[in-house]
Amino acid sequence: MSNKQTRTDVILIGAGIMSATLGTLLKELVPDWEITVFEKLANAGEESSNEWNNAGTGHAALCELNYTVEKPDGSIDISKAIKINEQFQVSTQFWSYLVNRNLIRNPQDFIMPLPHMSLVQGEQNVTFLKKRFEALSNNPLFQGMEFSDDPGKLMEWLPLIMKERTSNEPIAATKIDSGTDVNFGALTRMLFDHLKSKNVDIKFKHNIDDIKRTSDGSWELKVRNVDSGKVERHTAKFVFIGGGGGSLHLLQQSGIPEGKHIGGFPVSGLFMVCNNPDVVAQHHAKVYGKAKVGAPPMSVPHLDTRFIDNKKSLLFGPFAGFSPKFLKTGSMFDLLGTVKPNNVLTMLSAGAKNVPLTKYLIEQVMLSKEKRMEELREFIPNAKSEDWDIVVAGQRVQVIKDTAAGKGTLQFGTEVVSAADGSIAALLGASPGASTAVHVMLEVIKKCFPQHVKAWEPKIKEMIPSYGMSLVENPELIDEIHTSTAQTLGLEGKKQYAYA
Secondary structure, eight states: OOOOOEEEEEESSSSSHHHHHHHHHHHHHOOEEEEEEEEEESSSSSSSTTTTTOOOOSSSSSSSSSEEEOTSOOOOOOHHHHHHHHHHHHHHHHHHHHHHHHOOOOOOGGGGEEOOOOOEEEEHHHHHHHHHHHHHHHHHGGGTTTEEOOOHHHHHHOOHHHTTOOSOOOOOEEEHHHHHOOOOOHHHHHHHHHHHTTTTTEEESSEEEEEEEEEOOOEEEEEEETTOOOOEEEEEEEEEEGGGGGHHHHHHHTTTGGHHHHHEEEEEEEEEEOOHHHHHHHOEEEEEOOTTTTGGGGOOOOEEEEEEETTEEEEEEEEEEEOOOOOOOOOOTTHHOOOOTOOOOOOOOOHHHHHHHHHHHHHHHTOHHHHHHHHHHOOOOOGGGEEEEEEEEEEEEEEEEETTEEEEEOOOEEEEOTTSSEEEEEEETTTTGGGGHHHHHHHHHHHHHHHHHHHHHHHHHHHHHHTTTTTGGOHHHHHHHHHHHHHHTTTTOOOOOOOO
């Protein structure tokens, strides 16, 4: 064991999209701060941020039906859709800033224009989709959205899905061309390459064994080199825990009161992937359906065109599953290891409340490939089993905590937990996650560096022109941002309809 101790200004745990984004923001705001990154794996963006471990959707609520809820009076609540759309616009503005200053290059390597569509079947669902379309299309953030229940028009939009469809059930879709496919793995690696050029110390294959508070209020990390077993101690005034599913365990180790009474429930995912060029050429969109009754929101079925390593493929899923691991590369004891005296009642309450979810996940685990093909054929009636393979996606840990809704409430979303003094923060949760990384990390900055925010504001506004403003209340700013980001990121005039 080594007694070597190193002091730095900021420590980022985990080399995913969140740490990459926070590190890049801080380097723009305070270039002279020293930043160290620790990652257990050999490369950046290998867990949740990896392109094969997430859906690659630029989540802007253009097609995800779970962001628009039907209220008891039959009207559609679009407040969450507006919020998520505005948060995604924050990300595109920041990425544009980085491209414009040559801090990252070749945006087509991480973002591509791709229509986003919602597809539903059945009279009740068609009525819902039409109401949703009317509510959204009147909003300046969702300009350009189209609705159709005409089979001829749907065949034009969705040839692969409509071909050989024999059902007489009503079917409808909405389409908006301003959607995107985002390769978060590629973006994460670009950002870490940039940080390395700015003298950020990135240590791969380094695991955090312990986190504790020192007498002067700093945080001391016991860090182990995975290969050599050598242990070092690193101290920082501020620590960000961005370790995906591994964040909960590290938050608990910190001992901060804000981390108590919080648990995690892991959900694993599988996708079906098609690389047959004849099939791939017939579909050019991200098409989201409705989640089955009892299914978690992140299990909404969708058929996606993906651009990975300059290759176009189709993904369908996700099929949910259960594993006690909190990371794809984690341990079978991860779930058990996070059950503590302060959260055991919270966890048990969640278990009692979510019996249907548990049953659903067990059923999903038991599905054969042919059963999964049957679900795929609800989207693509003539799908052939030999054209599709199974890819194991990432683990997502849903937050469990006590809320006004009751003890042990399962949270579907992204949450930041930070100490009262702002010296440590952890990111927990899942979707829309990566798409809203810039917004989420700006929230971390506001919470953890309140004494600096006023001085940093001009620079933040330079990076994100809409910072501090509501886009929905400034339609002219929406047009300006859409035009400039589309131009910078190469999202304009590139409609690649293979069937047009």
